Amino acid sequence: MSLVLQMRSERAKLNTQLQALAQLEAGGAALSAEQLAEFADLEAKITDLSAKISRAEAAERMAAASAVPVSESAAGNNSPPANISGPFNEPTKPGLAMAQMVRLLAQAKGNQQQAAELAKSGGYGADVHMALSTVTPGAGGVLVPTNFSGSMIESLRPKSVVRRMGAISLPLNNGNLTLPRVIGNTSVTYIGTETDIPLSDMQFGDLKLAAKKAAAIVPISNDLLAYAGVNPRVDAQVSADLSTSMALSEDLHFIRGSGVAPLPKGLRYWAPAGHIIPQPAGVTLADIDTFLGGLMLRLEVANVDLSSCGWLMHPRTVRWLQSLRDGNGNKAYPEIDAGQLKGYPFALTTQIPTNLGAGGDESEIYFVNFSDCYIGEDENLEIAISTEAAYKDGGGNMVSAFQRDQTLIRVISKHDFGPRHAESIAVGTAVTWGDGM
Structure with missing residues (x-):
């Protein structure tokens, strides 16, 4: 799991705890001094994590933007294959990145690491390669x-x-x-002089x-x-x-x-x-x-x-x-x-x-x-x-x-x-x- 996803997961857990305390108070219960302190601590941790996530996401975007093609000097070729329409670090057109990710996963029979290598060696966009390198396994x-x-x-x-x-x-x-x-x-109605407002x-x-x-x-x-x-x-x-x-x-x-x-x-x-x-x-x-x-x-x-x-x-x-x-x-x-x-x-x-x-x-x-x-x-x-x-x-x-x-x-x-x-x-x-x- 990527660092960003780990921090998001941690933030979600903290938010669940904070919401549970908020629901207690919304239901009419008075929070104890310990619960108030816990609420403030959770709020500070969530704020801190949100800032870290923003910085980590910015770093990932910069990494994608500055990525370079894989070196193929052993074969005497330091550029992407000739059949590729653009360089490895060129962003994928909107709407096609998802399809490319799916197609590579299908070619790799669901193996995300192998799919990531196919993306890198095949000259796909750096955003596709990075996505396949950082995706989280599901069910x-x-x-x-x-x-x-x-x-x-x-x-x-x-x-x-x-x-x-x-x-x-x-x-x-x-x-x-x-x-x-x-x-x-x-509802708003007109009333007479010295008449109670309904x-x-x-x-x-x-x-x-x-x-x-x-x-x-x-x-x-x-x-x-x-x-x-x-x-x-x-x-x-x-x-x-x-x-x-x-x-x-x-x-x-x-x-x-x-x-x-x-x-x-x-x-x-x-x-x-x-x-x-x-x-x-x-x-x-x-x-x-x-x-x-x-x-x-x-x-x-x-x-x-x-x-x-x-x-x-x-x-x-x-x-x-x-x-x-x-x-x-x-x-x-x-x-x-x-x-x-x-x-x-x-x-x-x-x-x-x-x-x-x-x-x-x-x-x-x-x-x-x-x-x-x-x-x-x-x-x-x-x-x-x-x-x-x-x-x-x-x-x-x-x-x-x-x-x-x-x-x-x-x-x-x-x-x-x-x-x-x-x-x-x-x-x-x-x-x-x-x-x-």
């Missing part, structure tokens, strides 16, 4: 450095519809995050996010991984496969997760009962417009800020709406061609089912204030590599990675999802529009 895998994890999260944003629509990402400190929220506002209290609540483990398995052809040297096209393919698999898993649970352990609670189950509206029986344009307007109205009467609102739908639903015509043959919702519905942007995802309901033909449509939705996420990702394991494909069939000549990359992340105000979500259910298209 059968390795923990991805924070900066690489951040790069991975950035590549997730355009692929996950919940993230793309504006959900706010926040770090989970020690696996938990509590966000205060106002659930009842004060009492009005604000009511508060909390949104508590706790880390929940999400995992995705990405099968990648060994022929693809076997390419030697730095190949941007191969790295981009690996990065795309990783981010797409993680994004699909996130959307599935952020939209429809039940909230029953170990799953996060998704939009469908955060929505208040009064904000869940079934599709009307009629399919006239007036019926449809009233239904969509009713979803919007639920947020409006709850005084939700509509500036960051948007729709989530299955492609079947939006294509049916796109095909609607009024009595004159004009498109009922021409703005769909520009990516909007009734003045608000929409995103399509097949993670919203179309086989719900007793008939197995129903879907859902969501209208949400995404700026009120929060993704609490652990900054660490864990990856593991296997060439022998089996996995289930999209049809539920077991596939042998060994038989298919594939390498399986398992990515594990920890996060949770929730809105500050559940009233920011409205869900249209029993949507059969487009069934049979």
Whole structure:
């Protein structure tokens, strides 16, 4: 384990002790003189460790920036191989570093030391080599450095519809995050002369996010991984496969997760009962417009800020709406061609089912204030590599990675999802529009 990671681990333990003392006092108990002294000591140690971590991180960045190619003078060559596009100390392009790290670990069959040597001898960026030299072993895998994890999260944003629509990402400190929220506002009234001012209290609540483990398995052809040297096209393919698999898993649970352990609670189950509206029986344009307007109205009467609102739908639903015509043959919702519905942007995802309901033909449509939705996420990702394991494909069939000549990359992340105000979500259910298209 690197010095930085050791100090971070030590700081987290100290913070846990400090938080335990703070919780005692928050619960109404008076801290003793010894506990107060312990609190002050913990606070000083955490402050000191934070300063040391900052200096150590700065030193690591300087080491990466000043790294030089490995000497190959025995072979009469003191420069990187000819097939490498840039020098060893050149920083890796954002979005590709994670893919290169994964590809090297796969080539080394999960051996991080061997992967680090491959990075150094193969002319990869110094940041990739240093990351592989300092990663921490996990449960059968390795923990991805924070900066690489951040790069991975950035590549997730355009692929996950919940993230793309504006959900706010926040770090989970020690696996938990509590966000205060106002659930009842004060009221102001006019009063007469010499009349007592009525009492009005604000009511508060909390949104508590706790880390929940999400995992995705990405099968990648060994022929693809076997390419030697730095190949941007191969790295981009690996990065795309990783981010797409993680994004699909996130959307599935952020939209429809039940909230029953170990799953996060998704939009469908955060929505208040009064904000869940079934599709009307009629399919006239007036019926449809009233239904969509009713979803919007639920947020409006709850005084939700509509500036960051948007729709989530299955492609079947939006294509049916796109095909609607009024009595004159004009498109009922021409703005769909520009990516909007009734003045608000929409995103399509097949993670919203179309086989719900007793008939197995129903879907859902969501209208949400995404700026009120929060993704609490652990900054660490864990990856593991296997060439022998089996996995289930999209049809539920077991596939042998060994038989298919594939390498399986398992990515594990920890996060949770929730809105500050559940009233920011409205869900249209029993949507059969487009069934049979």
